[in-house]
Amino acid sequence: MSSTVGQVIRCKAAVSWEAGKPLVIEEVEVAPPQNMEVRVKILFTSLCHTDVYFWEAKGQTPLFPRIFGHEAGGIVESIGEGVTDLKPGDKVLPIFTGECKECRHCKSSESNMCDLLRINTDRGAMLEDGKTRFSKNGQPIHHFLGTSTFSEYTVIHVGCLAKINPEAPLDKVCVLSCGISTGLGATLNVAKPTKGSTVAIFGLGAVGLAAAEGARIAGASRIIGVDLNPSRFEEAKKFGLTEFVNPKDHNKPVQEVLVEMTDGGVDRSVECTGNVNAMISAFECVHDGWGVAVLVGVPNKDDAFKTHPINLLNERTLKGTFFGNYKPRSDIPAVVEKYMNKELEVEKFITHKVTFSEINKAFEYMLKGESLRCIISMEN
């Protein structure tokens, strides 16, 4: 690998030229890493709903051509100036949000919203010089979330890379760099259900099932899944779900149904859909006196969260979380260890696998709602 250090690399990338159109495998040029940057060889990547949302670009200003992808596992190829924490050969998970370790947020034990490197969906270039490291025939191709993992090589800020156990199988743990950790952390770090408690999970996609996995690990006695799609219930049993509620089956608001099932409300709820009505239900279904609701799913900008203040005055707590409250560099390696220790089960999240040249199939599966996680294998 050392022969490519300091040089432009030519490799394959799945380029999105236009919103909503299939990605095209192109040969691109990847510039060497600059100050505080790292060039990473991606071995495995997976598709997350956030990639799809910005690829469709329905609601926001589109930035094309762009290389999407932010859930992945790779190996450091070379490092830029100022990088001391990583070296070529290290196994890493790129993360769509970062940890500079110097700002107030990084120094706080409670926050993971780094002032410098927190998620930025608008930015398509590197912080150092405001330019991209990808190009094709001199035409710049925009980055996505500072990761752009739908490429054999990518360039990422060192603060956005988690250095993980070299024994960890990248084709499994790549999925821990976004959705699954988001759900898992929402439960383990934020909701913190006690052993024997009851938990309601709203939304049984990958994030919700990961939240359920967290409840299982915490020893919850009842994990109630709420989803509009009954076909999800069977799959969800593998993740510890004990009961299911489909709001469509009831005339009354789902929070009332849950309150009846649980003698006053659940101890904890985790909301993983982003639907504002589900968020309100998730809050109003927790028990007074001690209930905690955690909001994970990201809603549309215009929706307002609304509730009667009495629901707060009778000692319910409402929290939100971002990336499961995990600090990318400090905490994600420990999540990988949970998998290595066999506490956390990851294989059950992986339902499909395709080669890089078939990456568009991953989009199809997700758009049809057929998959949890589809692994894209970079090497043929």
Add this chain to the structure above:
Amino acid sequence: MSTTAGKVLKCKAAVAWEAGKPLVIEEVEVAPPQKMEVRVKILFTSLCHTDLYFWEAKAQDSVFPRIFGHEASGIVESVGEDVTELVPGDHVLPVFTGECRDCAHCKSEESNMCTLLRINTDRGVMINDEKSRFSINGKPIYHFVGTSTFSEYTVVHVGCLAKINPLAPMDKVCVLSCGISTGLGATLNVAKPKKGSSVAIFGLGAVGLGAAEGARLAGASRVIGVDFKNSRYEEAKKFGVTEFINPKDYTKPVQEVIAEMTDGGVDRSVECTGNIDAMISAFECVHDGWGVAVLVGVPHKDAIFKTPPINFLNERTLKGTFFGNYKPRSDLPSVVEMYMNKELEVEKFITHEVPFAEINKAFELMLKGEGLRCIIKME
């Protein structure tokens, strides 16, 4: 005192015959305590806004005639059947909410909302037989929040009495049985500011100043008071408030003003007005990543709390509290100890004192917005 045990007592009480009309000192009969009840001789009581609110009875129904009062200190005169934790002569604080020690809430570390004895503003009778212990010429006079302390003697459920240090001065600690503990606990038990942190307090009445006192005890470096009345600021300095904002002085929302003053937002906020806009401001003024807002003040029943969800997703926490999350029997005695240890200062909350016969003056002072707490001396 033992000569009165088991007998009806005749004594003076301040009876509210009609909503909003001055109380009348009457001779009333107080029946002996039944099962799980205690008859208490009240020594000192104070007026709290909640008494006023239900006495005015503007927004909701209230039963009349009624004996109000729920902030007080007293001595046990006699106990009913099955009462083992208290004996005649014990010093107690009656509390408007209770602790049965048996239900899921009492058993939870986190809650103080006892299923059996939690605050009930509608109920005007005792739980045991659904009747009142007060009467005049056979006509029942209704209880208020299970305490009815505007009477020389009252009957209270044992679960609503905190047994306190007999050395504690009753004319001071009576104010700890509601408003000040509500505010203090909101900060110390729920917001839990760290030493050196910044705290915003909305509403600088007795509850807000109780919350500010909590922030002072916790070692907050900045305690920012928010109130429409500039005159409250001077008083508030005694309670550790370091800066003052009057929202009327600004065209932009007060949460933006606070965020600018604090490089992104305060670490903790405590909302003590019950005004719904203040509640929303109190939430939106805390820092993302780690900020916690605690709602204390009770709004009117049609109010809706509304905020963009991003404010949660960027790691702000919103909590509510009731009676400072203190369990009445288990925790209130330790609040009295905080005063006895000279950690907590109570005298500064007491701005007036009147004899029982002049109890209506306490109402006048509160209606005019004058003073913090007025002690009503029974003897």
